Amino acid sequence: MSIRLHNIAKHFGSTQALEPINLDIHEGELVGLLGPSGSGKTTLLRIIAGLENADHSAQPGKILFGDRDVTNVHVRDRRIGFVFQHYALFRHMSVYDNVAFGLTVLPRKRRPSSGEIRARAFRLLEMVKLEHLANRYPAQLSGGQQQRVSLARALAVEPEVLLLDEPFGALDAKVRQELRRWLRHLHDELNFTSVFVTHDQEEALELSDRVVVMSNGRIEQIDTPDELYRAPKNRFVFEFLGDVNHLEGNVSNGVLTCGDAYWHVDLPDGHEELLLRPHEVRLTEQPTSESHLPVTITAISPVGAEVRVELEADWLAQPWLATVRHTDFEHLALRRGQRLFAHPRHWRRFPKVALNTAAQTHLA
Numbered sequence: 001m002s003i004r005l006h007n008i009a010k011h012f013g014s015t016q017a018l019e020p021i022n023l024d025i026h027e028g029e030l031v032g033l034l035g036p037s038g039s040g041k042t043t044l045l046r047i048i049a050g051l052e053n054a055d056h057s058a059q060p061g062k063i064l065f066g067d068r069d070v071t072n073v074h075v076r077d078r079r080i081g082f083v084f085q086h087y088a089l090f091r092h093m094s095v096y097d098n099v100a101f102g103l104t105v106l107p108r109k110r111r112p113s114s115g116e117i118r119a120r121a122f123r124l125l126e127m128v129k130l131e132h133l134a135n136r137y138p139a140q141l142s143g144g145q146q147q148r149v150s151l152a153r154a155l156a157v158e159p160e161v162l163l164l165d166e167p168f169g170a171l172d173a174k175v176r177q178e179l180r181r182w183l184r185h186l187h188d189e190l191n192f193t194s195v196f197v198t199h200d201q202e203e204a205l206e207l208s209d210r211v212v213v214m215s216n217g218r219i220e221q222i223d224t225p226d227e228l229y230r231a232p233k234n235r236f237v238f239e240f241l242g243d244v245n246h247l248e249g250n251v252s253n254g255v256l257t258c259g260d261a262y263w264h265v266d267l268p269d270g271h272e273e274l275l276l277r278p279h280e281v282r283l284t285e286q287p288t289s290e291s292h293l294p295v296t297i298t299a300i301s302p303v304g305a306e307v308r309v310e311l312e313a314d315w316l317a318q319p320w321l322a323t324v325r326h327t328d329f330e331h332l333a334l335r336r337g338q339r340l341f342a343h344p345r346h347w348r349r350f351p352k353v354a355l356n357t358a359a360q361t362h363l364a
């Protein structure tokens with residue numbers, strides 16, 4: 001089931017939660033709504049669900065599920081499954097009853113027989129690997145298990161659209177990771193269309209077919225995770241998707257200078273701010289004829305696939321972060337207090353005048 005939003009806007013009193021938005025979600029897609037707090041993600045999800053009405057204006061917005069105009073259709077009749085962080089399980093019902101609930105309350109005409117309800121609920125419990133806990137009560141489950149029951153409960157009524165609002169928000173990192181895999185797996189196997197809200201970049205990039213990046217009630221970019229990361233449309237998207245180092249200074253005759261640091265860049269004269277990711281910073285013991293960017297290591301974190309190194313310098317307003325391979329870390333014998341030189345491998349600049357102009361990128 002595709003979802004099409006046309007000219008959807010929302011005010012709460014004088015607060016504009018959403019500027020007029022157009023969004024096409026394809027059938028079978030898993031789409032993440034990503035943005036900082038207050039950017040309008042939940043409002044957009046609630047409007048898709050029918051829990052909130054969009055503004056009625058001179059040009060009222062429209063919501064289509066497939067060919068069906070659901071703009072004025074009640075939430076009950078939109079055939080949607082929900083998994084909301086605060087939409088808790090029924091505490092007085094067993095796991096099995098929670099999952100079967102949606103089917104037992106269907107109107108008689110659409111309600112399956114009790115044997116079928118039982119079979120379907122158990123099939124879903126098997127899918128989320130919880131059939132052995134069918135008789136337990138929610139309070140007797142871990143947070144991750146409860147969210148898996150929520151997922152099974154939402155899927156029991158065979159929704160064509162599944163909406164999830166920060167579904168794994170309250171869980172620890174490892175359980176979140178596991179549940180993401182669950183969701184992706186169920187999504188691919190059952191082939192519904194899903195929209196989920198998150199403020200976690202990693203979650204959005206890992207789970208989504210496409211990500212909708214939002215800020216201030218606006219859509220900044222809609223793209224595949226790969227495209228978003230490689231070709232951010234503006235500075236906001238670039239900064240929101242990961243750690244960023246800033247290099248600010250004046251360019252004159254092809255040399256950017258900042259305090260006692262300088263670097264040859266192919267840019268016209270003027271003030272510049274260049275942005276680079278931690279993996280785009282190379283560290284060496286000596287400067288080169290091209291760059292002289294002296295830095296001091298202030299912290300080292302060797303946890304993970306790469307070593308994270310924090311760098312400070314008089315010419316930097318904010319510390320830089322560099323990620324280096326473990327082999328380079330050992331080779332350079334990096335330690336706190338060590339003085340080194342940074343070399344940008346790659347950088348971007350986002351001209352300030354027009355926020356939405358494409359980034360200029362440069363490979364050093």
Ligand SMILES: Nc1ncnc2c1ncn2[C@@H]1O[C@H](COP(=O)(O)OP(=O)(O)OP(=O)(O)O)[C@@H](O)[C@H]1O
Nearest residue numbers: 012015017035036037038039040041042043044199
């Ligand atoms: N019921 C409401 N009444 C008044 N203002 C609201 C209401 N719901 C949301 N807002 C405002 O609308 C804007 C968007 O809120 P929304 O909850 O959609 O953001 P969000 O991106 O989901 O944020 P978060 O990640 O913090 O949940 C915010 O400025 C918020 O204060």
